[in-house]
Amino acid sequence: MRKIALTGSIGMGKSTVAQMFVKAGIPLFDADAEVRAMQNRGGELVDEIGARFPGTVHDGAVDRDILGARVLGDRDELAALELIVHPRVVQRRDRFIAANADAPALLFDIPLLFETGAEKNFDTVIVVSAPSEMQRARVLAxxxxxxxxxxxxxxxxxxxxxxxxxxxxxxxxxxxxEATQQQVNAILSCLGLTAAR
Known part of the structure; x- marks a missing residue:
C-alpha cells in the first residue's frame, strides 16, 4: 500500500484536488474533517476541550471561532490544544488504514504535514500550490x-x-x-495508479 500525503497552505485548493483522487478510487483521510467531527455535538473531544478552554463550548459543541481566537497567536495555548487533538487524530488515522488495508493507495489530507514533521510517515508527498495573490483572494472570500x-x-x-x-x-x-485534473492524472499514472475517467 502506498501512503500519499496531500498538503499545502490554506486556500491552495487541497479539498478540490483531494476529491479528484477520491474520484479515481483512492480512499481519503481528511484530518481537518476528523477534527471537526470530534468537536461537533457528541464528539469525543468536546468535554476535554471545554475543560481546558472554558467558554469555548456552546450547545454541546466546540465553537471553533472562539477556540481559534483563544489559541491563534498564543504558542502555549495552541500547544495545549494540539496535545488534546493530535493523539485522537492519529488513532482515527490508524483505524482508517486498517479499514482500507486492501487498497493499493491511501490519500491523507494533512494541512500541517511539514510543520509537524509527519512527512516521514508517507511514501509520497504532494503539495498543492497557487500564487499568493490568488491564495489571499480565495481565503478572504x-x-x-x-x-x-x-x-x-x-x-x-x-x-x-x-x-x-x-x-x-x-x-x-x-x-x-481541467488543468488541475490533468496534473492529478499524471501523478496517478506516475505512481502506477489508475486515473479518473
Missing amino acids: RQGMTPAKFESILSRQMPDSVKKERADFVIDTSGSL
Whole structure:
C-alpha cells in the first residue's frame, strides 16, 4: 500500500484536488474533517476541550471561532490544544488504514504535514500550490475570515516555496479545473495508479 500525503497552505485548493483522487478510487483521510467531527455535538473531544478552554463550548459543541481566537497567536495555548487533538487524530488515522488495508493507495489530507514533521510517515508527498495573490483572494472570500485571522494562520504555516522544494510532486491550482485534473492524472499514472475517467 502506498501512503500519499496531500498538503499545502490554506486556500491552495487541497479539498478540490483531494476529491479528484477520491474520484479515481483512492480512499481519503481528511484530518481537518476528523477534527471537526470530534468537536461537533457528541464528539469525543468536546468535554476535554471545554475543560481546558472554558467558554469555548456552546450547545454541546466546540465553537471553533472562539477556540481559534483563544489559541491563534498564543504558542502555549495552541500547544495545549494540539496535545488534546493530535493523539485522537492519529488513532482515527490508524483505524482508517486498517479499514482500507486492501487498497493499493491511501490519500491523507494533512494541512500541517511539514510543520509537524509527519512527512516521514508517507511514501509520497504532494503539495498543492497557487500564487499568493490568488491564495489571499480565495481565503478572504470565506465566511468569517479576516485579514488578521488569515495572517495568523499563515504565520503557523511553512512558506509555500519551502513546501514545494520538499515535495515529491507539486500541483498548481491557478489554472482551470481541467488543468488541475490533468496534473492529478499524471501523478496517478506516475505512481502506477489508475486515473479518473
